[in-house]
């Protein structure tokens with residue numbers, strides 16, 4: 436059977452700006468159908484956090500049950516709070532294991548993170564026809580302890596700088612976070628752990644999105660090599676400053692490679 440060649444919708448819109456719609460696409464019932472105004476019959480919204488909360492799950496679960504029976508459609512509301520709490524948990528657990536790997540008591544880094552700071556940034560990189568001539572994000576290292584990045588739509592873009600100055604693209608892995616050591620962890624560990632420069636390139640055709648969650652110690656913590664790691668005979672590589680001074684360094688520095696670490700060097 437031969438198929439009938441029809442122009443694509445995009446081509447039609449491009450040709451007439453959408454002014455001319457071929458007869459076979461016209462649907463008179465759209466104008467005739469009753470559409471209730473917004474709010475008159477709002478689709479159920481389920482709060483995902485409540486659904487998982489021991490005290491509130493019963494009520495929310497009943498609403499979910501009803502939504503499935505009455506509507507068969509519902510929206511799930513999950514705030515960035517739920518996401519940020521989940522990634523903070525991942526960061527905290529990784530920091531405990533890292534402490535042990537460094538020969539420290541598990542809580543040494545965690546103790547610096549009571550009332551830790553966390554910030555979350557959503558990055559959106561529109562496509563660009565000249566993608567090979569631009570960058571989505573300039574080379575930089577992160578000024579925190581640990582960054583956890585979710586590549587939302589699994590389009591490659593993040594690149595990590597290696598010692599030989601080559602850039603290695605990070606292959607998005609479905610369901611995986613990308614974690615990178617930040618400047619503060621490099622300073623805490625007196626250089627044992629490396630905060631590495633990275634950048635983001637853009638795609639020629641597809642938009643890319645990522646969510647980066649930055650985890651830093653408490654504002655009251657001092658930023659400097661951990662005393663437990665700086666043995667008498669080991670050279671201390673970085674200054675110790677209070678967190679506020681560190682942040683002042685950060686905000687007065689350009690987003691330029693590892694310039695912040697350079698300023699912290701002794």
Ligand SMILES: O=C(O)CCC(=O)C(=O)O
Pocket residue numbers: 556558572577584592593633634635644645647
């Ligand atoms: O988009 C990415 O994958 C990385 C973003 C990033 O480096 C940042 O937000 O600091």
